[in-house]
Amino acid sequence: MTTPVPASPDASACPYSKVAAEFNPFIDPYLGQPYEFLSRARAEEPVFYSPEIDYYVVTKFDDIRKVFRNTRSFSAEIALEPLMPLWESSIQKVIEAGYIPGPVLVNEDEPIHMQRRKRIGGRFDAHRIEELEPRIRKIVTDYLDRFVRRGHADLVDDYVWEIPALVIFMFMGVPDEEASLVKQFAARRTLFTWGRPTESEQNQLVEEVGTYWKYCVQHVTRLKQNPGDDFMSDVIRAAEEDPELFDDVYLYNTMLNFLFAGHETTTNASGNAFRTLLENREAWDQLCADPSLIPNAVEEILRYQSSVIAWRRRATEETTIGGVTVPEGANVLLVLGSGNHDEAVFENADAFDIHRDDAYKHLSFGFGTHMCMGASLARLEMRVILEELTRRLPHARLVPNQRFAYSPNTSFRGPEHVLIEWDPAENPMPEDRP
Template structure:
């Protein structure tokens, strides 16, 4: 083989190799976080990466870039391998002249909660966290409302405003100063200094700008020190910094003088800029979709969930940085020790693998609070609930007083940097003659409660209307549900289910979606009338009719269909055909090899049978019991087949038989969905007490013999998603870092159980005396 003549090639092939010797793709070579594409929308700019190359090396930046949800979360989780020590390191090294300027101000910004490592980080976090708890933040709510009201008062009658210049920059700074305990003064200087700090750390200032930036940062540092000295004169005053000064007396080695100075400056930036940008981003996202904005104005109880969705969809913190302390693997890619990583949370928050229809603003999204904008694990943002408080109150003020507000025609510009983003300006318009308070002054006294520290899944429902009720069999009806507001519904994948409130919020039941996933206008579920019903199916059959309203949560999917498999074998019994029907439909569209085995008492009692016959023909095998036909599962599954997936849903007896028939098949070949179970009960005489160590929270909780882990967590104010509390829905899944689990759920596969790395805390327990959980 001849050696190619590279002398004529315009590309420097040596430069196209990464630090591990692997070729750099065109997308990776072109990646530039300071370009307008990234500034306008990091998730859209990095869509190619999430789809093709989720971990890549950027030669322009000198960093490894991580863009998918699971990979970003894994980096956050492993704080020993991926150190936060470079989080505040200048991403663009400054020239000697600028460094000399900083030195002239005695600039000594050191470790803060953002960039320090264990064990120092958690020790300080525990000492300083109390003012950030939801209970402590409640006392600040009246102040936040007062500040928001005063700023809106200034322009409510103007009909046009730049919300950033006229409110969203100064108001969060004022609130941040109150929270920190800083006097309201030097606001203009603080604004300039805060911008300079962002440019200095995360931006790319040109050489001629670096000196000016250095002067501003130096002045910011000195002003922070002066404010701190004033506070020392009155350490009993309210505020987080006086709280830290008092704690210094008890923990002088933990809360040092230099640490307080660094936190003074960092606290101003964190409480000010990220919140200001976050509110601007939220309003921009909502106003860009007038139907969503109107829905929020009509139902302000949705504001807490809207806040979580806005933080996910368009958060103010786009990325953080980490340093690999040893060789590691992220997303299947080797990361060498000493490598720097840019972990892009804004991209992870748009990962379709975790957030269905991720590009859409869905203020009823039930897993919006899974977002990574606040980070994850031990370095999760300590001020997250302060930001939530401000966002909720500000949205309450705008939806109440300016529901007719709309975006003005404009181009949105951003301060070029890798990590923090919000529009420089946000122009809105409205007709002051239509201000609601002119006709109804009493609305100013109305206010919605603020909800902090609560996962969205438990509280967010979607109003639906029953468009059609079709009787499939004597004991089964098909419901076609459409959104009450007529809008398209979130996308779903085969195997997904929704939670239906059957007459009340206290009675919720899970039903698999069996319609066409491509139909965004409606969800379809089939409901069997169960003689042993505990209220759900009897309510559907006896009370629900066309035109009625109900509420749902979801969709959620813990019964996922693997589209990469060579062949799929579907096994269903009775009403268990509902998720199988959607999976088989998808398999046919993909051109996959598949077969369906459907058992029932009689043909007339087998839901969807005629539709399945018409769609799948000879691939469908039907076993009506009254005709003497029974599926021979033992013979069907006698020989394991490579690259085959088995999917089953039906009565517990059938699923138990399948487990036995496939014991000799590879782990995780069989995937099952349970549609009924007995409510779990705990007999203290047969159970034992144990402990759960919450690794990320740094605390250990006792779990009594008559208590579930979930109830112990809630009693300790630890937020965990939950719904059915029967081990069916998978909402309460948490990762297990240590100990052996007594699995009692009906969600995990055999291989997942054997791995001992996850559990459902609503029902599963410890085999031994202790479990270590990733919470």
């Protein structure tokens, strides 16, 4: 672990500020309501050192962008490292599980990162992603069909828990009957990498991540023997043509991490969309009346309730962020969700406004060379998910007095359940009525 260094040079009496002392991303109030704290942090101490997690926490939009831009002083290598150091017993279990964590775009630095990204990124181009719309709409419709006549549903469990997984399976060349298995792997992986498990929890998580790894190795092996028209087969072909650029461990890690990146984020983003829109009924009603408002509403949801609320970098040299000296080797937590609520950039930033014309400037997909490769896919999925829901269940309401729970981790944020109810006899589509 890096030696803690006080964030504020004049904090002599107590090494850590009040802001730092209050920061605990794993429990309430931050876990349920991070934005009040983040607003105070931006005003009082926009960059602070958190002894709780041994990270410099960066909360202002401009500072976050500067860190993303400065690829010389800030490395992405930390992106997938477990937030908390592994226990000795867990390291042993990682070895036993045969899991070999390695580079995979998101945790690579230049120049190799861009060489690889350019080599394999073609299938993520926006116009190729658009071609997937009919298949995505079919998946979305199938899920809605299952509960539209029921009169109550959990929009996470019943609707968006599996849809983004099925989409990414199609994209990666993996059979879709294993969606729920991979969803479980992914939820456990979030806690393993971005949570704060106890020793026994970590040991258990390592075993499960080990099973997920074996699953990925199996599918890469299958696709090597029988490549198809999918992203993973593209990477396998690139590896055959260019073995210097990609080895087998790279392929396995790509499978594991792209499967993860492709759905956990989008399930959470959709959950945030439902909660936010149904709590802001006027906005919901406007989308039901005019679906052409949905694409901008998606941007505003990503800004207002970021599903990746924080991302990480490591300082490669002593440097300053927002006037605070950050030593070489320090860990840096960029709170994207806080940048998205920065009044210096977004007018009336704490208000949810689906008509906001600069919502797209949000940092929820990162910024710079590593900016999310799946952004077009995520936007398309969220649009179709909302188009179908607003069209078929415009009269749905949140079940009153429900408590929204969030997974205790620093980075991935979305409600675990969103319960709704409606009268199926009033469904607007006659074929949807009981």
